[in-house]
Amino acid sequence: MKNIDVSKVIDQCDIVSGVLKSLSHPIRLKILCYVIEGDRTVNELTEYCGIAQSSMSQFLGRMRKEGILSSRRVATNIYYGMADPKLKKLLKSIKEIYCK
Amino acid sequence: MKNIDVSKVIDQCDIVSGVLKSLSHPIRLKILCYVIEGDRTVNELTEYCGIAQSSMSQFLGRMRKEGILSSRRVATNIYYGMADPKLKKLLKSIKEIYCK
DNA sequence: ACATAATATTAACAATACATAATATATGCT
């Protein structure tokens, strides 16, 4: 196994902890775990998570601002998708570690 | 590459997001990145992070309660170490993803 | 142009987290 070297994480603690903050809320994590399977509309996500539409919109808006989600409009629907390849990798790792 | 299957993450979103919350603060992340290299005393961690002793103690106490850090007393010093192998793995993954 | 469906924004409040200061506890030394 490779040597443990977290020095670069330490240098970037502010940035990385910010990213992780996005995953630190159960609904946000649930959103991301759903969206990683494919783009979803706000409506789909709202029903899936069982929360108020306003809350969902705020969560999505926040994550879009943070650059981890992207959005595209199709008629009246807006599809959200994963915008950050690193986060995609991280979610997969999380699944590997916590769900086997 | 293996199929993406995050269904189990979804089942455990509450638990997993809780763990990630611990990494979502720059100082807590810094602490963990330092401790993963080997057990450290409160004093070492305090100086390393450059924060007040009381703050450090509260961060450490919190993470110990959450079960991600362990502590053992040696004379007047208390050494903190990683208590959770899964978190250890996760930190390594984070390093892989964000620091290469 | 109007009604409707989907999404976003704003405001107000409650809950949580952080920083700081002050005090308390535990251990070792003399």
Add this chain to the structure above:
DNA sequence: AGCATATATTATGTATTGTTAATATTATGT
């Protein structure tokens, strides 16, 4: 027993975050 050092706890003010309700915007269909 008394003192010094290391660590923990408590209390308080402040900031951040989450929730809810109300309102606004954007696009579609008639």
